[in-house]
Amino acid sequence: MPDVLEVENLRKEYGDLVAVDGVSFAIGEGQSLAIVGESGSGKTTIARMIIGLERPTSGRISACGNDRSAPVRAAGKRRKRGREVQIVFQDPYTSLDPRHSAETAIDEVLRIHHGWDAARRRERVAELAGLVGLDTRQRSVPPKSLSGGQRQRVAIARALAAEPKVLILDESVAALDVSIQAQVLNLLADIRDATGISYLLISHDLAVVRQLTEQVIVMRKGSVVERGATGTVLDDPQHAYTRLLRESVPRPGWQPQRRISALPVGDRGAAPVPVR
Ligand SMILES: Nc1ncnc2c1ncn2[C@@H]1O[C@H](COP(=O)(O)OP(=O)(O)OP(=O)(O)O)[C@@H](O)[C@H]1O
Numbered sequence: 001m002p003d004v005l006e007v008e009n010l011r012k013e014y015g016d017l018v019a020v021d022g023v024s025f026a027i028g029e030g031q032s033l034a035i036v037g038e039s040g041s042g043k044t045t046i047a048r049m050i051i052g053l054e055r056p057t058s059g060r061i062s063a064c065g066n067d068r069s070a071p072v073r074a075a076g077k078r079r080k081r082g083r084e085v086q087i088v089f090q091d092p093y094t095s096l097d098p099r100h101s102a103e104t105a106i107d108e109v110l111r112i113h114h115g116w117d118a119a120r121r122r123e124r125v126a127e128l129a130g131l132v133g134l135d136t137r138q139r140s141v142p143p144k145s146l147s148g149g150q151r152q153r154v155a156i157a158r159a160l161a162a163e164p165k166v167l168i169l170d171e172s173v174a175a176l177d178v179s180i181q182a183q184v185l186n187l188l189a190d191i192r193d194a195t196g197i198s199y200l201l202i203s204h205d206l207a208v209v210r211q212l213t214e215q216v217i218v219m220r221k222g223s224v225v226e227r228g229a230t231g232t233v234l235d236d237p238q239h240a241y242t243r244l245l246r247e248s249v250p251r252p253g254w255q256p257q258r259r260i261s262a263l264p265v266g267d268r269g270a271a272p273v274p275v276r
Pocket residue numbers: 014017019037038039040041042043044045046264265266267268269
């Protein structure tokens with residue numbers, strides 16, 4: 001199975017701070033990988049480098065066999081990258097244009113990436129809106145008239161409109177209440193079955209990681225401290241830090257044991273997503 005995303009020895013420095021330190025991983029076609037780790041461990045910085053919002057200090061990123069370690073200016077090349085990798089952030093409010101309905105937002109991506117005529121775009125807009133479960137009203141109103149879960153569906157449909165091989169989900173369901181979260185997770189699993197898309201999932205929530213990914217890497221202070229099959233790592237963590245992460249998940253009857261509050265709190269980095 002060919003790798004759709006490869007990251008090799010990735011490093012990002014912000015002045016004296018090494019936010020990401022020698023991180024490597026690969027995702028095969030149709031496979032999904034999770035990055036877990038406490039706040040400030042470098043997860044979002046990796047995502048931002050992959051989609052080109054940050055430039056790596058060193059290391060290599062390639063998607064679908066194409067190098068993307070350095071930024072590109074030409075619109076055509078940027079669009080090509082957008083058909084390889086898209087991202088959905090935690091808060092779609094920051095990435096959706098407040099003036100645009102779901103239909104307009106999805107249509108714009110179809111026009112930019114596929115250049116289809118209006119009739120074909122209309123048909124595809126309806127398909128994508130249906131796929132993520134937006135009803136007729138929800139398709140035609142601006143984001144402020146939608147709930148958080150509905151906005152997240154718009155963001156997912158818009159990202160899927162580019163038909164990317166990889167979708168990065170950066171805490172994309174974290175802000176949703178549990179029943180909506182379950183619906184969106186089921187939706188993501190169905191989309192993967194239907195399209196063969198790969199997910200790079202960034203999450204604090206180990207239950208979400210378990211549900212959506214086969215592989216996981218555990219990060220601490222910019223470095224990978226443990227990696228492997230999701231079930232194995234979560235059920236039988238080898239590294240003390242992974243055990244600590246597991247212990248820090250609130251469960252019924254949970255009692256705090258050790259604290260990880262000594263870890264630095266990271267920036268959220270929720271910049272608007274450019275249409276690529
Ligand atoms: N633009 C920036 N300038 C300087 N430092 C930054 C910048 N972006 C991130 N950092 C720092 O890099 C480190 C990693 O941040 P990052 O947002 O990647 O962490 P994270 O694991 O995604 O955290 P969280 O789970 O809280 O989102 C943090 O110490 C953060 O303060």
